[in-house]
Amino acid sequence: MKKIEAIIRPESLTGVKNALDELGYPGMTVTEVKGHGRQGGLEQIWRGRKYKVEFLAKLKLEIVVIDEDLPKILNAIVREARTESIGDGKIFVYDVLDAIRIRTGDYGDNAI
Amino acid sequence: MLKKLGFQRIPLIAFVVLVMLSVGSAYADDIATQSTIGIDTVWVLFASALVFFMQAGFGMLEAGFIRIKNTSNILTKNYLDYCVATIGFFMFGYAFMFGHGNNFIGYSGWFTIGAQSPAPVPLFAFLLFQTAFCGAAASIVAGGIAERTKFSAYVIISFVISVSVYPIVGHWVWGGGWLAKMGFADFAGSTVVHTVGGIAALIGTIILKPRTGKYNRDGSINVIPGHSVPLACLGVFILWFGWFGFNAGSTLSAGDGSLIGRIALNTNLSAAVGGMTAMILTWAMTKKPDLSMIMNGSLAGLVAVTAPCAYIEPWAAIAIGLIGGIIVVFGVSLLDRIRVDDPVGAVPVHALNGIWGTLAIGIFGQKSLGLANDGLFYGGGFRQLGIQALGSITTIVFVLVVMGLVFKLIDMTMGLRVTQAEELKGLDIEQHGMKTYTGFVIE
Numbered sequence: 001m002k003k004i005e006a007i008i009r010p011e012s013l014t015g016v017k018n019a020l021d022e023l024g025y026p027g028m029t030v031t032e033v034k035g036h037g038r039q040g041g042l043e044q045i046w047r048g049r050k051y052k053v054e055f056l057a058k059l060k061l062e063i064v065v066i067d068e069d070l071p072k073i074l075n076a077i078v079r080e081a082r083t084e085s086i087g088d089g090k091i092f093v094y095d096v097l098d099a100i101r102i103r104t105g106d107y108g109d110n111a112i
Numbered sequence: 113m114l115k116k117l118g119f120q121r122i123p124l125i126a127f128v129v130l131v132m133l134s135v136g137s138a139y140a141d142d143i144a145t146q147s148t149i150g151i152d153t154v155w156v157l158f159a160s161a162l163v164f165f166m167q168a169g170f171g172m173l174e175a176g177f178i179r180i181k182n183t184s185n186i187l188t189k190n191y192l193d194y195c196v197a198t199i200g201f202f203m204f205g206y207a208f209m210f211g212h213g214n215n216f217i218g219y220s221g222w223f224t225i226g227a228q229s230p231a232p233v234p235l236f237a238f239l240l241f242q243t244a245f246c247g248a249a250a251s252i253v254a255g256g257i258a259e260r261t262k263f264s265a266y267v268i269i270s271f272v273i274s275v276s277v278y279p280i281v282g283h284w285v286w287g288g289g290w291l292a293k294m295g296f297a298d299f300a301g302s303t304v305v306h307t308v309g310g311i312a313a314l315i316g317t318i319i320l321k322p323r324t325g326k327y328n329r330d331g332s333i334n335v336i337p338g339h340s341v342p343l344a345c346l347g348v349f350i351l352w353f354g355w356f357g358f359n360a361g362s363t364l365s366a367g368d369g370s371l372i373g374r375i376a377l378n379t380n381l382s383a384a385v386g387g388m389t390a391m392i393l394t395w396a397m398t399k400k401p402d403l404s405m406i407m408n409g410s411l412a413g414l415v416a417v418t419a420p421c422a423y424i425e426p427w428a429a430i431a432i433g434l435i436g437g438i439i440v441v442f443g444v445s446l447l448d449r450i451r452v453d454d455p456v457g458a459v460p461v462h463a464l465n466g467i468w469g470t471l472a473i474g475i476f477g478q479k480s481l482g483l484a485n486d487g488l489f490y491g492g493g494f495r496q497l498g499i500q501a502l503g504s505i506t507t508i509v510f511v512l513v514v515m516g517l518v519f520k521l522i523d524m525t526m527g528l529r530v531t532q533a534e535e536l537k538g539l540d541i542e543q544h545g546m547k548t549y550t551g552f553v554i555e
Contacts, residue, residue: 044335044337045394045398045400045402045404046335046336046337046338046402046404047335047402047404047405047408047444047457048393048394048397048398048402048404048405048441048444048445049333049335049398049445049448050335050398051334051335051337
């Protein structure tokens with residue numbers, strides 16, 4: 001099992017979500033986050049004075065997948081979230097020790 | 113059809129002719145006078161409603177220019193300003209301003225008992241118009257000292273301005289006081305309303321000190337952007353709308369329509385040119401046309417044209433708006449640099465342009481349009497300009513001294529500023545126990 005943590009543009013969510021739905025992964029956790037990578041902040045102006053908004057609104061997706069599905073899920077996220085402009089986001093992949101579905105008590109791959 | 117109509121009119125025409133023949137000309141004059149007073153009163157009441165609506169403009173502008181956590185607080189202060197002005201001006205303010213007295217202050221007609229209207233309209237219509245003006249002067253202050261002033265302290269500040277500072281300067285200029293006798297001109301209040309409000313805001317914000325987080329330890333400036341450009345923009349348009357009543361209504365008479373027409377046009381021109389000037393300047397300086405400054409530019413034009421609007425030709429209104437726009441752009445940045453934290457730009461808009469508008473009379477004003485002397489551009493020399501400068505400087509000194517004392521006294525006794533903890537959490541929840549946008553998750 002692998003955990004995918006994807007930081008994406010808020011505008012990319014619908015595309016990514018639909019793509020994962022089609023691949024049989026309807027569940028995900030989404031968090032509103034703020035930050036910046038190479039994109040840096042955004043320059044704004046108020047009453048003639050420039051200032052920098054350092055952190056931009058992004059979404060963080062967390063999905064746990066079985067090992068053999070990992071490449072196709074990653075491909076789908078990259079395909080849907082890529083605009084080729086700076087600020088598209090980043091994906092991190094982690095090993096997962098175990099998973100338990102609380103309702104049934106299933107664990108391991110069966111809980112996903 | 114025509115024939116039929118014609119026949120129907122015969123009895124009416126006959127009746128009118130009979131009436132004209134049978135009544136004396138004195139009676140006809142009487143009717144004419146009464147209808148003139150009636151029309152003038154309708155005009156003044158209409159203008160009063162327009163000026164009253166400027167409270168909504170000030171409220172929306174100030175709310176939009178500050179942060180969410182202090183929005184209900186500033187709106188409560190605006191609301192209070194008008195209520196206090198209404199009651200205070202009725203009880204004492206009118207007597208100080210328009211009562212019989214000396215060159216400095218009036219002192220008859222308390223609670224309007226025995227008071228008289230100096231205008232060709234009935235007392236209560238005139239009083240309502242003047243009350244709306246008084247409310248505007250007080251509301252200007254709220255913006256300059258926003259986001260850190262205790263509400264209880266503000267109640268006293270609002271009362272002092274409405275019943276004493278504003279009416280006393282008003283008496284000098286409009287109540288037959290010493291400035292009026294010298295030939296000082298301020299048609300609709302660049303000095304009486306805007307310089308008074310703007311200078312009170314200036315001394316208030318100096319004594320209060322900047323908002324927490326406005327300046328860094330190394331002296332660099334942080335921008336604290338307003339929370340709603342749409343609210344601020346609505347506010348500016350409402351103010352612009354109300355200004356037609358503020359300036360054109362100050363004729364207190366519809367006349368033959370030519371004067372109120374010229375005043376309304378001058379007002380509009382100056383506002384538009386002020387906004388355009390601020391747009392061009394910010395576009396050149398920051399590479400972007402900056403709406404927050406464009407709006408202040410229009411307000412600058414409006415404030416500046418307020419004093420001279422009746423005494424100038426439209427070309428002069430354009431020049432006045434142009435200079436007003438320049439003053440506001442550099443004024444905002446100057447205040448930032450000298451560490452005077454004025455969240456909404458009350459000082460550059462109302463104080464600096466109030467002064468500019470007052471001086472502009474001495475430059476662009478015309479004797480043929482009702483001024484005591486021709487201005488500089490019309491060969492009148494420096495006489496009128498000198499009188500204007502004297503009136504402006506005296507008003508500034510008077511407001512600085514009186515309001516400085518009031519702010520200092522409040523600061524030493526009941527406290528002028530909220531605690532830092534209250535300021536960080538926001539005045540809405542700490543001073544009023546409410547949130548402006550309850551239930552919404554917004555930054």
